[in-house]
Amino acid sequence: MKIGLLGCGRIGQVHARSIGQIDGATVGAVADAFDEPAQALAKKTGAPAMSADELISNVDIDAVVIGTPTDTHYDLIHAACDAGKAIFCEKPVDMSATRIRECMDAVGKSGVAFMTAFNRRFDPNFANMQKRIVAGEIGSVELITILSRDPSPPPIGYIKQSGGLFRDMMIHDLDMARFLLGEEPVRIYAVGASLVDPEIGKAGDVDTAAVTLTTASGKICQISNSRRATYGYDQRIEVHGSIGMLRAENMLENTVEVATSNGFQRAPAQHFFLERYESAYRAEMAHFIASVKSPNAVTPSIQDGLCAQILADAATESLQIGKAIDLTSP
Amino acid sequence: MKIGLLGCGRIGQVHARSIGQIDGATVGAVADAFDEPAQALAKKTGAPAMSADELISNVDIDAVVIGTPTDTHYDLIHAACDAGKAIFCEKPVDMSATRIRECMDAVGKSGVAFMTAFNRRFDPNFANMQKRIVAGEIGSVELITILSRDPSPPPIGYIKQSGGLFRDMMIHDLDMARFLLGEEPVRIYAVGASLVDPEIGKAGDVDTAAVTLTTASGKICQISNSRRATYGYDQRIEVHGSIGMLRAENMLENTVEVATSNGFQRAPAQHFFLERYESAYRAEMAHFIASVKSPNAVTPSIQDGLCAQILADAATESLQIGKAIDLTSP
């Protein structure tokens, strides 16, 4: 199976590395709007660099990995659908739910396999939790707590184009909530403030936020985000069920503990997503490659991408108006 | 210092035991509406049993511990104020914020020391956290997460008279939020459902609930409660600050871990509040006795009791109307 990489930036390089470790898959071509990253990745993978159009229309390419800026996804998805290529697309599919619905239509009509790259579903810890929830190990899910903090905020220029914390950062947690709740949220309430960096507030965004989701049957999920954690990338989830509780702790830099008169000290959490989710990136690509032949089975689907975006939009609105928002099914 | 115990039930017995371990304090008299528990505690402590009126008017008694049913607090507080006795009063002071304000007036006029028994402030773990927050160890507080679950719900008869989960159970967490935030909440949003026991739902209450508090400066606190946790009394708090994070884990039954092919297993959490807060009960009584001579210094004060009740009332209303409630200062 030959895979064309659209986008040769940091995430494109991650996917290239993953593909290199999967038997039966190779990078077939690479493309980027800029020449330098395209040539660099071409050299590393041994695959030719070409334009996105050439790559998508190339008959040797079976599937495309879309890792380009978000505003280019829409056109690339439509082109790949037309060319009948399986699609692996970075989140968010698009900033507009309306446009994601249009992509959904195109995907549906073309019948190509489509996977929205919510990498955390493939983290060995969170995947293990979900499997055990489905297996009934903690009974029915009642309360979920998701704690997610980045080590430090991105540059203010990034923030301004990001769509805001809920669409850029919390969208991952909103997808995890759906993944673990096993039921769609029907109401969302969001709060937030700029406590980390006043520039973020001036840019109209928040850097500290919390959301409450509720489902029709009464399940509750609380999420909190901060753009800064001095102790590393903080990624924890716990799920309280009727007969037990599951929780996933952070992955630390190592297992060493030092004991002194100050007490017992362990290492910081792994620094950021490239370290923490290294195996998740590999597993999501392996999942895509393994399931691409049965298009309906690929998850997270484009619907999953849409649902998370709708939640992020509603959280943004809730924060603005200071009220809970009732959600209608997509 | 001689202390009169009003109420000889479970909590009165806890306080009697604490007093017995504090140098310079003794139980001077005990009273209960029922004869049997009064006689039993009299025998155990060596102090005489008498009526509440006799106890309060007894010139040998320096202070009273009110551990009677909530609806009797109001009259006992007024009587103790009239008699000039220092007062240690179990939470809630009263189910009505209006009546707590009337008690506050009586306490203020009489000048007696008054302590609202929010025992968790004296838990060695939570007290340690608060001290370190005040000392600036984690910078300014930004996000607080409070997870609180009882091992199993109380009898349905108790639920019906409890004032509801927010006033009966979460009130402790609401006080902890105020204790750790260092700033009054200005808005509250509550959700809840009856997931543990449908009888609780029929009785008009919830058994699973979550609250979000926000302060004027943008600090956020998320609280979640369940009336049932199969693994013991779950009492955890974490506070995310600008330069670090503090978290208090549960206290387990012991430190033993067994490793088998299933993995590494540690003991359940200490069963319930009598075990978990044993040292907190002792410390709160020691604090009361030590500070009773400077009435203004006694904390948690009756105002603290009022503030927590106002938050519990607002949470109850928020759940009913499905909207966030703006709070005004008491």
Place this chain on the structure above:
Amino acid sequence: MKIGLLGCGRIGQVHARSIGQIDGATVGAVADAFDEPAQALAKKTGAPAMSADELISNVDIDAVVIGTPTDTHYDLIHAACDAGKAIFCEKPVDMSATRIRECMDAVGKSGVAFMTAFNRRFDPNFANMQKRIVAGEIGSVELITILSRDPSPPPIGYIKQSGGLFRDMMIHDLDMARFLLGEEPVRIYAVGASLVDPEIGKAGDVDTAAVTLTTASGKICQISNSRRATYGYDQRIEVHGSIGMLRAENMLENTVEVATSNGFQRAPAQHFFLERYESAYRAEMAHFIASVKSPNAVTPSIQDGLCAQILADAATESLQIGKAIDLTSP
């Protein structure tokens, strides 16, 4: 049941406090070679101070707690046997195995109950481990690792009269080894050095030591001791069995963890034996009082005291000659 306390020092005060918390037991009299501690404890307990002779011959006294200096144990045990009093005796029973055997004879002839106060057997963690080993939870015991470190060395004057590290400090671990192995050691090998304080070396003792015990069936136990641990009183044991492993971790000062750029830091271990073994002291006294009526059932017995002393003697000799010592059954 009335208990006479022989010795009103630190350990006598611990036992007095424990007795005060056990229903059906009271301190009946106290005695000490010095007047001041005797009067202080008499005041605290409300029991009369008297001479050791008077106490032992007092018909109101049912049992004696021997917490005097080790060299006085021998005579007090004999006197108590003659007077038919049940005996609770601090470890070591005597510095000489020969003299312990003589005490054993006296106890045997008199038929009084005798308990050697190896408090660690009553630590909730270690007691829990032993119970689970006996219940077969980890199959047959194969390897035991005992790590035991004091927070700081005792005064050099104490060291000189202590009988050496193996008899003074490791004797507790040697008893724990016997408690958990379920089989008598047949060979012992000891190493040691003075690494903490050269004064200890000059006094002919070691402050850092390790012992290996083996049993006839091949079970192995490794013990290591240090007279100094900067992070508190370090008391850990792990037992590797055929179908699982049990380990007991330290008890920390609290459950709070702080996360900063240095990582995740928990509190130091509880400082020393009075804190760590507080509940063990209470449990051992309760066990003595509960079992005193069936003298043969009292454990740890005087034989246990003798066996531990023999192991400590052999370890001392092994270190001196640099060879393993074969043990014969006592």
Place this chain on the structure above:
Amino acid sequence: MKIGLLGCGRIGQVHARSIGQIDGATVGAVADAFDEPAQALAKKTGAPAMSADELISNVDIDAVVIGTPTDTHYDLIHAACDAGKAIFCEKPVDMSATRIRECMDAVGKSGVAFMTAFNRRFDPNFANMQKRIVAGEIGSVELITILSRDPSPPPIGYIKQSGGLFRDMMIHDLDMARFLLGEEPVRIYAVGASLVDPEIGKAGDVDTAAVTLTTASGKICQISNSRRATYGYDQRIEVHGSIGMLRAENMLENTVEVATSNGFQRAPAQHFFLERYESAYRAEMAHFIASVKSPNAVTPSIQDGLCAQILADAATESLQIGKAIDLTSP
């Protein structure tokens, strides 16, 4: 840099994978006594399969990785020395200390770089500990405890040719002891028994063993091994120093914990060495490749291989004669 792989079994495949991830290094050729594994690894790496002689004499090959059976190491090392190739050699270099000395001479005369593959020195946890010890973080080392257990014993056929537990399994721990002690052991005492599988005992070997090492300055190291641990590959080390203690915990399969009425359960330890030491294998190969140009700087050196073998030999002898063995410097 082109590397020739001698031996295409499990460990050869591990090294091939590592080399594939290191920039500037490639597998240049592969060789194996059997055709099938050689062809398989040739296909995977794209490198030609050839005989060991051809590989060693191939002018394109800069370095060889010796992962063949132990009894072939001696000849291959001599051949590689003659051909001037840098050598990465699996442990043990040879079963005979005399023959390792002869290899040392050949290496010394030829001036080629030589690395003994003690992979654990490159485990991120143990490497971190050693670095911090050298940096003085815990002061001077006093007591080391090494706990090492395999998940299950190897086939009895392997046991019979293994040289015994001390040379086959504990040799890694003996090297870790030297790595962390910072001083050569001067005395060793070993005990052991066959408790896991009587067949191992019948074959003249033990499956459960413990060793005590002491150095001239009095430092102590205790090691214990078992050939079976139901909870995974148990690899823990702790180092007690004058101003602190360092310990490395196991790496578990994931960070998920489940809480039920039985308590809190985490995952088993990673199953065995291929999982646990995956990153150590990568790091040791990267270290070899990076340091091969300065032959004297390569560690662990062939002397390290010799020293560990001498300790394993002495442990074997100590167990046989039941006595501590005095070591002389190699």
